[in-house]
Amino acid sequence: NAGVTQTPKFQVLKTGQSMTLQCAQDMNHNSMYWYRQDPGMGLRLIYYSASEGTTDKGEVPNGYNVSRLNKREFSLRLESAAPSQTSVYFCASIVDTMGYSNQPQHFGDGTRLSIL
Amino acid sequence: AQKVTQAQTEISVVEKEDVTLDCVYETRDTTYYLFWYKQPPSGELVFLIRRNSFDEQNEISGRYSWNFQKSTSSFNFTITASQVVDSAVYFCALSDLNSGYALNFGKGTSLLVTP
Numbered sequence: 001n002a003g004v005t006q007t008p009k010f011q012v013l014k015t016g017q018s019m020t021l022q023c024a025q026d027m028n029h030n031s032m033y034w035y036r037q038d039p040g041m042g043l044r045l046i047y048y049s050a051s052e053g054t055t056d057k058g059e060v061p062n063g064y065n066v067s068r069l070n071k072r073e074f075s076l077r078l079e080s081a082a083p084s085q086t087s088v089y090f091c092a093s094i095v096d097t098m099g100y101s102n103q104p105q106h107f108g109d110g111t112r113l114s115i116l
Numbered sequence: 117a118q119k120v121t122q123a124q125t126e127i128s129v130v131e132k133e134d135v136t137l138d139c140v141y142e143t144r145d146t147t148y149y150l151f152w153y154k155q156p157p158s159g160e161l162v163f164l165i166r167r168n169s170f171d172e173q174n175e176i177s178g179r180y181s182w183n184f185q186k187s188t189s190s191f192n193f194t195i196t197a198s199q200v201v202d203s204a205v206y207f208c209a210l211s212d213l214n215s216g217y218a219l220n221f222g223k224g225t226s227l228l229v230t231p
Contacts, residue, residue, distance in 0.1 A: 033218055040125075042207060042221035056216060090161065094217070104151060104163040105219060 002026055006091050006108035013081045013115045021076040021111050023091030031094045032074035033105065034058075034066065036087040043090060049074055081115045088112050118143050120210050122222035129198050129229055137193040137225045139208030145169075148212035150184065150191045151219065156204040164206075167191060198229045 007022045023032065030051050035043040035058075045058030049068040063085060065077045074093075078085055092105040119142040129135045141150065152164040165175065167184050175182050179196045195202055205226045209219040 031217070035219075035221075040223060042223040043219070044221070045215070045218045048216055048218050050216060058218060088159070092219075104166055107161040109160050 004091055004093055004106050004108035006089075006111050008111060009109065010112045011114070013078075013113070015082060015115060017081050017115075019078050019081060019113075021078075021089055021091075021113070022073070023075065023108060024073045025091075025093040025106070026072065027093065027095070027106065028071070029093035029095050029106070030071070032068065033092040033094075034064075034074070034076045035090045035092065036060065036085075037090060037110075038087050046076065046089075083115050086113060086115045118210060118212060118215055118220050120208055120220055120222035122206075122208055122225050124225045125223070126226045127228070129227070131200060131229055131231050132197050134194060134196050135198050135227065135229075137195075137206050137208075137227070139191045139193065139222060141189050141191065141208070141210045143210060143212050143214070145212035145214060148210060149217075151209040151211070152182065152191075152193050153207045153209060153221075154204045155207065155224070161207075164193075195227075198227075200229050200231060203227060203229045 004025045033048040034046040037043045044060050046064050047058055047066040049055045052071045055066050067075045089111045091108040094105045121140045148169045150167045154162040172184050181194045183192045205224045207224045208222045211217045211219050
């Protein structure tokens with residue numbers, strides 16, 4: 001089992017470029033999440049999707065859009081990248097928020113994004 | 117408002133010392149869940165433990181132990197006889213209904229264990 005797979009692992013963009021970060025899970029999980037990690041800030045929630053077809057904003061959604069393409073995939077898009085979006089991005093999933101809220105989230109290995 | 121505070125930014129110990137990582141949380145929900153994750157230098161997030169708000173039993177797993185106290189809203193993590201491989205950033209996190217059960221992380225404590 002691959003678990004949660006993120007692509008790409010590394011990316012360098014120029015300011016103003018657009019990009020989509022891909023996330024896929026093979027555990028049949030309903031809920032998926034995108035976080036960003038900045039030095040000294042811990043991980044902060046960008047968007048989440050409690051189920052296929054639904055998305056909700058997290059703590060830091062500005063400058064991002066998401067798409068829950070199907071149950072497996074949850075993508076994060078930067079329409080016009082800014083240097084402030086330089087970060088490490090983590091995708092995570094959990095089986096179901098209702099009956100299994102106490103279960104740990106499964107994380108991908110992260111995407112390291114630099115914006116010049 | 118939901119908040120997790122890890123007051124210790126960095127801790128440095130010598131191998132075999134015991135070390136406690138502090139975590140204090142705030143939430144308005146009566147049902148919530150607490151987690152500890154480890155992030156080694158390689159960058160991945162490794163789940164260590166979860167605790168439900170209605171279960172205040174402490175837990176020991178090998179050299180790791182966790183002390184959950186609702187009265188002080190704390191969920192502290194102790195490593196006994198630390199080893200160099202314990203060097204990592206440790207995150208405490210909280211989830212509850214208000215957050216859609218997303219994880220609200222503390223800022224992390226960087227632990228360095230030297231030989």
